[in-house]
Amino acid sequence: xxxxxxxxxxxxxxxxxxHGDAAPIRPxxxxxxxxxxxxxxxxxxxxxxxxxxxxxxHALGCLTWLIVERDTRTHAIRGxxxxxxxxxxxxxxx
Amino acid sequence: MRxxxxxxxxxxxxxxxxxxxxxxxxxxxxxxxxxxxxGGGHGLATAYYLARMHGITNVAVIEKGWIGSxxxxxxxxIIRSNYLLPGNVPFYEWSLKLWxxxxxxxxxNAMVSQRGTLNLFHxxxxxxxxxxRGNSMRLHGVDAELLDVPALRRLVPFVDFxxxxxxxxxxxxxxxxxxxxxxxxxxxxxxxADRLGVDVIQNCEVTGIRxxxxxxxxxxxxxxxxxxxxxGLACAGNSSRVxxxxxxxxxxxxxxxxxxxxxxxxxVIPCVITFGAGHFYVSQSDKGGLVFGGDIDGYNSYAQRxxxxxxxxxxxxxxxLMPSLGRVRLLRSWGGVMDMSMxxxxxxxxxxxxxxxxxxxxxxxxFKATPASGWCFAHLLAKDGPHPLAAAxxxxxxxxxxxxxxxxxxxxxxxx
Numbered sequence: 001x002x003x004x005x006x007x008x009x010x011x012x013x014x015x016x017x018x019h020g021d022a023a024p025i026r027p028x029x030x031x032x033x034x035x036x037x038x039x040x041x042x043x044x045x046x047x048x049x050x051x052x053x054x055x056x057x058h059a060l061g062c063l064t065w066l067i068v069e070r071d072t073r074t075h076a077i078r079g080x081x082x083x084x085x086x087x088x089x090x091x092x093x094x
Numbered sequence: 095m096r097x098x099x100x101x102x103x104x105x106x107x108x109x110x111x112x113x114x115x116x117x118x119x120x121x122x123x124x125x126x127x128x129x130x131x132x133g134g135g136h137g138l139a140t141a142y143y144l145a146r147m148h149g150i151t152n153v154a155v156i157e158k159g160w161i162g163s164x165x166x167x168x169x170x171x172i173i174r175s176n177y178l179l180p181g182n183v184p185f186y187e188w189s190l191k192l193w194x195x196x197x198x199x200x201x202x203n204a205m206v207s208q209r210g211t212l213n214l215f216h217x218x219x220x221x222x223x224x225x226x227r228g229n230s231m232r233l234h235g236v237d238a239e240l241l242d243v244p245a246l247r248r249l250v251p252f253v254d255f256x257x258x259x260x261x262x263x264x265x266x267x268x269x270x271x272x273x274x275x276x277x278x279x280x281x282x283x284x285x286x287a288d289r290l291g292v293d294v295i296q297n298c299e300v301t302g303i304r305x306x307x308x309x310x311x312x313x314x315x316x317x318x319x320x321x322x323x324x325x326g327l328a329c330a331g332n333s334s335r336v337x338x339x340x341x342x343x344x345x346x347x348x349x350x351x352x353x354x355x356x357x358x359x360x361x362v363i364p365c366v367i368t369f370g371a372g373h374f375y376v377s378q379s380d381k382g383g384l385v386f387g388g389d390i391d392g393y394n395s396y397a398q399r400x401x402x403x404x405x406x407x408x409x410x411x412x413x414x415l416m417p418s419l420g421r422v423r424l425l426r427s428w429g430g431v432m433d434m435s436m437x438x439x440x441x442x443x444x445x446x447x448x449x450x451x452x453x454x455x456x457x458x459x460x461f462k463a464t465p466a467s468g469w470c471f472a473h474l475l476a477k478d479g480p481h482p483l484a485a486a487x488x489x490x491x492x493x494x495x496x497x498x499x500x501x502x503x504x505x506x507x508x509x510x
Binding site (some may be wrong): 014043075 | 343
């Protein structure tokens with residue numbers, strides 16, 4: 001499996017560290033149901049068989065956090081973007 | 095028909111033309127008292143113990159493929175109970191005890207071989223950790239022996255004791271550990287459950303779970319609707335997919351684990367050996383092939399096949415442990431989809447949906463647990479409460495902070 005890094009080009013996945021599903025957004029600790037929200041944020045996952053947006057860190061490359069859209073049934077990669085853009089959107093959505 | 099030396103001789107004299115199928119090819123009925131989704135080792139064992147221990151025989155096991163097509167036929171066949179935590183040791187020890195009597199119980203040759211499981215260590219701190227583990231085992235009445243280098247040299251003279259980077263300092267041996275012919279476990283449980291009246295239904299994929307007023311009442315399948323008094327899920331790597339049909343999200347990620355077998359060699363490895371400085375475990379099958387594996391690939395996958403960097407990593411671990419492996423050729427490799435839980439321990443519990451029960455989160459240690467998992471899941475389904483041996487394996491332990499994290503890795507499934 002090769003991940004097309006936006007900075008380094010296609011690189012073997014062994015250069016990257018995997019950090020799982022990109023969907024969970026850290027909840028607001030001051031919110032009313034923060035305890036339940038943190039439990040779900042830390043532990044519960046959709047775990048789809050199909051397209052999955054996930055975090056990869058190019059640890060042996062450009063040190064960038066990426067969001068990779070990948071099919072978990074075939075390992076085919078649909079798209080790659082920098083995670084910081086997604087993070088900004090998540091913060092705005094909150 | 096009961097299998098014995100006499101039945102074997104009788105069939106041999108008849109030219110082996112009169113063997114009958116080991117279990118009926120059942121068609122689904124309209125409904126059952128209990129329906130178990132997943133015809134792997136755990137689902138079949140659950141059905142068997144429901145019938146055997148609780149007298150509940152109006153049970154169906156439904157399987158989307160064929161019996162033995164999933165992880166029960168994809169593992170490295172190791173059994174052991176060398177765990178550390180009090181929530182784990184009694185459960186896995188009961189599983190090992192069930193393995194010890196399994197063949198007589200099922201009247202099926204599963205080739206249970208208690209050849210020993212040896213964990214090597216390579217440093218003082220690792221010795222401390224294994225001494226602690228061994229003491230925890232012995233406090234629970236489980237056999238454990240600490241071997242020094244001279245004792246190891248007698249047992250496994252071929253490992254690289256004087257490796258410059260990872261010299262071998264000793265090992266923790268559980269003599270009662272070993273290996274089992276894994277397909278025979280699925281077949282043996284299927285046959286024994288079938289003889290007690292359980293319907294084993296193959297090629298029957300669940301496509302939906304019918305929930306009415308917060309209560310599971312049946313499953314939609316590729317062979318029609320099947321009503322269920324109670325519904326048990328034992329779907330391993332597909333647990334999240336099936337549970338999502340009832341609107342549940344689980345603390346589980348599915349990951350691929352690869353396993354390997356070499357060409358057949360003369361007997362060389364007397365027990366199961368694990369390398370302490372990397373992740374590598376190896377045993378030798380009765381056919382002579384070296385059966386080995388290592389880490390999961392480390393990313394979500396339902397593909398039942400992995401990637402080459404993991405193959406390289408596993409083989410490097412093997413070479414560091416046994417340089418003599420260098421000329422051995424790899425015969426086959428394959429992948430299985432693991433239900434990696436967030437703390438590395440399983441879940442055998444009720445769910446928020448009434449009459450829907452979950453058996454999942456086995457990570458890549460599910461094979462050795464097969465008998466006890468079936469035993470405890472059958473108890474849960476029959477009695478509607480957790481078995482004492484599985485009391486730690488509750489679904490609400492994550493939100494409540496009572497995780498059972500054997501390796502102390504935190505909520506990262508790919509590190510367990």
